[in-house]
Amino acid sequence: MATSHTGRAEHLITVNGEQRRVTLRPADTLLYILRDELGLTGAKPGCENGDCGACTVLVDGVPMKSCLLLAIEFATPEEPAAGAVPRHIETVESLDETEVQRQFLDHWAFQCGYCTSGFLMLAEGLRRQRPGASPGEVVDWLRSNICRCTSYAEIIQAVRGTLERERSAPPPV
Amino acid sequence: MNAVGHSVARKEAPNKVTGRARYCADITPAGTLTAALVVSRHAHARIRLEVDHARHMPGVVAVLTGQDVSLLCGEVLEDRPPLAVGKVRYWGEPVALVIAHGEAEAKRAARAVRVDYQPLPVVNTVEDAIAAGAALVHERLGQYKRAQPPVVPQAQSNIADHAKIRCGDAAEGWRNSAATVSGHFALPQVEHAAVETRCARAEILHDGRVLVQSTTQAPFEVQKLLARYFHLQQGQVIVTVPLVGGAFGGKAAVQLEILAYLASRAVNGRPVQLVNSREEDMATSPVGVGLVADVKLGASAEGLLQAAELTFWLDTGAYTDSTPRVARAMCSECTGPYRVPHIRCDAYTVYTNHTYATAFRGFGHFPLTFVIERTMDRLAEQLDMDPVELRRKNLIGPGDRTPTRMALTRSTLGDPRACLDRAAELLAGPAREQTGPHTVRARGLALFWKTSSSPPNAISGAIVTFNQDGSVNLSTGTVEMGAGTKTTSAQILAERLGLDIGQVHIHTHVNTKVDPEHWKTVASLSTFMAGRAVLEAAEDAKAQLKSVAAIVLKCAPGDLSVARGRIFLTADPNIYVAFRDVAHGYTYPGGDAIGGQIVGRGSYIMRHLTLLDEETGEGHPGPSFTVGAQGVEIDWDTRSGRYRVVRAVSVVDAGRAMNPAGARTMLQGGMCMGIGLATREGVLYGRGGQRLNDQFRTYRTMRAGEQPDEYVVELVETPQIDAPFGARPLGEHGLLAMPAAVAAAVSHAIGRPVSHLPITPESLWRLTRTAEAAR
Structure with a gap:
């Protein structure tokens, strides 16, 4: 080397x-x-x-x-x-048509888009580590990142939506 | 189809959720050198630099100081050297620029530049600046070139500009007033705090072209200023702007672009990139103005406003940038959306040894709204009148004139009454109620109005071309920084050409060489100005399509209509030609052709706007108003003094919701920023003028969980009849009255008027303690 x-x-x-x-x-x-x-x-x-x-x-x-x-x-x-x-x-760049991306799009969870990559990875990590996270826990996790455009309500809804969707989805065959 | 009025997702949204959206610092060609700034660690001092050591460090190509640059720049008044010369005027001011092969080398050498400071008296507050015998921030104020009048500097003082409104007869106004109130306010400078820091890259080619890429909101301004400062032809300067990661006015100021050009020039034109660190973005690049204000209102016994006397001292920091324009914007609407016959307003742009200021979302209207609305609440108290009732009684309306004597119509003003009534309904409940042994719920409401205060000759343009499949390409000069302006333009074009939004392709990035000029992407004007140009371009393209189709279909152009990608006989839609068959010329079966490529052109220039008169302020500052009412409910803890905004309400006259979800989320985001400004944000300086909060951990913005439990956003739709589909500007407005509304609620909660920002528990404790001590 x-x-x-x-x-x-x-x-x-x-x-x-x-x-x-x-x-x-x-x-x-x-x-x-x-x-x-x-x-x-x-x-x-x-x-x-x-x-x-x-x-x-x-x-x-x-x-x-x-x-x-x-x-x-x-x-x-x-x-x-x-x-x-x-x-x-x-x-x-590894995320491809995942639920969390769909939820961010559906909930208008970004405007300028600059903080979005970070929030997406945070949310994806939360989904994997704490799929049963309570609403309060979701907010605690999201506090680590800053968004200056949205009102945060959109991001929180997108992440909660991701977890809810996951929980209600049928288990993989 | 029917794109306008639908919640169309941003065109670039798929790229923003996959990391594929490109911003300025994401696109750096191989071989680009890195520039690093050396910034001042004193607020006011004579300086001497020692750069030889840095110049010879490994990887360093060049080191520039103020001695190498003979230039003063500034949007309104040319008072700012790109690199400090002889003395520094604020903590964080650039004093030298190191250009090296890599970031590590550049930063290492920047640290090796030695700056010797000989401290001067620091002008650390507006009060310091205007005191008799104050140290001068600029000794040669009287000699500076006025680049964009009106601006009225007072030589041998720290007053860079004095703007005025003189309307009616103040003495008569006070005679007619049974009740008078006055208030003194102090609001700090604030940070734009876009998550993307500012960035610029420049390269000078050997054919003379200058390529600049930056995070600017004003690419055409960058082009013009670089041409003017460096004696270039405007066409030589090509400015490109990719997606911008939030701007809020802070990226309308031209700063790093000039430094990047100087850096490239110093290294034989090689490409050089300069990216702000977070600390530089907060302390070195411009902030939003601070304000000290005295406001006095007089009203008859019935509560009808008679007189307003206002004095604003805008803390512009070390340089003026756009502050004289902000000051005039505040003067223009100095009464708030109320009818006041006698007005006297003086707005002083004041130099201090603070970071210099530029436009901030709302262009002076959030501090303006704060001081007016707080004084209105005091007046209501004095008259023993419901604050909503007092506002309702005095609302300005069609037929009234603004402080600049602009006559209002329903179309130009919108419907403030509808906004106020609905917001009051949504916030029904006592101003203060005890909800627990130690908890109080309180409510507050405030109104805003704003026009654009843009140059009377501001222009925009649009170009439409076609693809062989009949889809269209749309080129405009607006920058996409999160507001969705490109998508709005695409919606307008889709609507007018009867195309699906997916068939309108946009140029996401701006390139001054090929895109038509758009004045600046500021003042929430893109929908109006670019939209008008797009409408005209659509009509131009349609007329051309019809003229070719008329020959093909053997009819008069007037017999034809355009929709769904076809030009068809209005009387019989089965007789048609498709866009794709005529947009690049129509070819007959024998191979001969007519027509040619269709290029739709549209432009817009502001109509009937004028500069404000220097003595009276009379003039026509903008094409229309956006009005709205906002309010909050807070929960206050009587023991700790802590409080939380639990519900936030906005009712805004949008004219027409072009993109309902886009409008709602844009306003909601503004409300969140406004709550941040109310509750925690403010630039802090130490005793020597050193910056105390130049990071996100010390300059606190809102974080998840601090937002209200509920946002209520409702839109009133009073069309602005000369705007595309009636839509009014909305981009800045979500935040405008939030700080005033929070202050009103907190005042109700604690039983004392709050006249400062940010309203922290500690500041409330001080307020209470001062009041008790005075007793």
Whole structure:
């Protein structure tokens, strides 16, 4: 593995089910690598200190703010140790005709759309982690992100709608 | 079909839920250099820079300082150097610009630029600024070029502009007044806080063209200003704007575009991108004005308003930008939507050592509404009259004149009475009721009105072309920043051409080279101005379609109608040709052809607007008004002083709801922002003028769960007859009266008038304590 004097080196990371080879410095945030190295610009910078959540992605299914994560934490060696499972990053680009996207469209849960990727990933994480979340719990989760255009009522309705839909859906065959 | 009046989803909505919607910083060509700002850490100081070390750091291509740039810029008054020269005037002001190969290198070098400060006395409040012997923020105010009059600077002072309304005879007004009330108000500057920070990229090609991409609301203004400042032909400057991630007025100011151009020029025209950090976006780029105001109202014993005397001091911070225009907009509607025969209003644009200010959603009308509506409530109290009744009695109506002597009609004004009556009904209940041992429910209501206060010669345009399948392409110069303006234009075109909305393709991004000029995407005017241009373009295209179809169908053009992608005989729709068969010329079976490509053209220029007279304020500031009534119910905890807005109501005269769900959610979003302004938002400065809240954790906006349990939005529909389908502007209005309504409710709850923002529990505790100490 080539390492330059700035500490820049090649690593493998797993994003949206694909293994990607990236060159990164130990100080590079995951947000920076997703956007500037991998061209996944769905995750947005809004504050780069964890306040706004526009950069939210899923890490092993859990929503996290990618501006607060170092990309190198997700690097896997070329030949992983036996039994080691690479940590899996999912970005908004991996969502395809999901219930949460439909609900955001139906409820007009965005205007300018800049915070939307982050809210979608937060909601998707909630759906997976806490499918039975109470209305209060939904709001608690959504408090981590900022939207400046909508009234929040639309986003909350979209997320509650997603969970309700999930609960009433017939179990997969 | 029938696109207008339906809740049509935003054209770009599918891209916004898949991460595929592209914003400025998402589109960066390979090889783009990064610029980083060095910003001032003093509010007012002489500066000396040491940049040699930074210049020689790895990855650095160039370092620019104010010494390298001989330029003063400003929309109204040219008072602002792009990089500070000699002294800094606010904490966060750009003093140097580092251009490097990567972000890390640029930021590292920016930190290595040494700035020596020799502090000067800080003008930290409006009161400081207007005090005798105040330190001057601008020593050469008298020499600045007036780029866009009217603006009336007072040399050797901190008054950058003085706008006036003189209407009737104030002395007579006071003589006729049995009751008078006065109020003093202080409202802080506020942040636009769009989640996307501002960004600009510039590149200078060797053929002389200048390519600029930015987050601007005003691409054509960027084009004109860059051409003027740097002696370019306007056509050389090409500005593109992708989707914008929220703007709220803050992206109408031209700042980073100038810096990006300077940066590119310093590196032989290579592309350079400058993206604000959140902290820069809040402290370095402009904010919304702060306001100190004295308001005095007089009324007869029956409660009829006789006189209004208002003095506004607008805290524009270190530079004027658009504040003199904001001041005139406030003067124009200084009485609120009420009939007042005798008016005297003075609006001063005041320099301080604060972050400079620009337009903010509502263009001065949320602070204006706050001070008027709070004073109306005081007047009602003094007259012992129901505040709704007092407002009803004094409502302005058709046949009345505004403070600028603009005569009103039902079409230009709308129906404030209908809004007020319905809002009062929706908020029925006691102003204050004890709902538990320590809980009080209180209600408050306020009215707003607003016209556009736009330049009298503002223009817009639209171009319609056809595809071979008969679908159409629509080009306008409006920026899509969340308000759905492109979709509204598409609805209008679909409606007029009788096409399905899916058959109207829009240019999402604006490009000044190919899209027709639209003045600026501000003042909630896109539906009106771009809409009028689209209507004209649709008619132009239809006339051309008919003239070719008339030959094909062997009839007069007047015999033909257009709908569902066809031009048909009105008397027999079975005789027709399809758009696709004539839009690019009609080809006969033998191969010979007639007609040609059809290009629909439409334009609009404001009609009958005038600048305001410098002495009296007389003039015609906008084409129409949007009026509305808003109110809230709050639950107040008598022990902790904490309160929560539980219900928020808006009744707005929309003229016509072009897109009902779009209108409702736009207003609701504005209401949420307004509640944020009422309850928590405000720029804070330390004793030395240093900025105390330049992050989302310290400048608190609303978050999920803090919104009311219930939003009620109802629309009145009084058509504005010269607007497309009667629709009035709606984009800014959801927030306008919310802070006033919250203050009214809190005043009822605590039994004391609230005259400040934001209304935090701590501020209420101070208010109560001060009142008790005074007793």
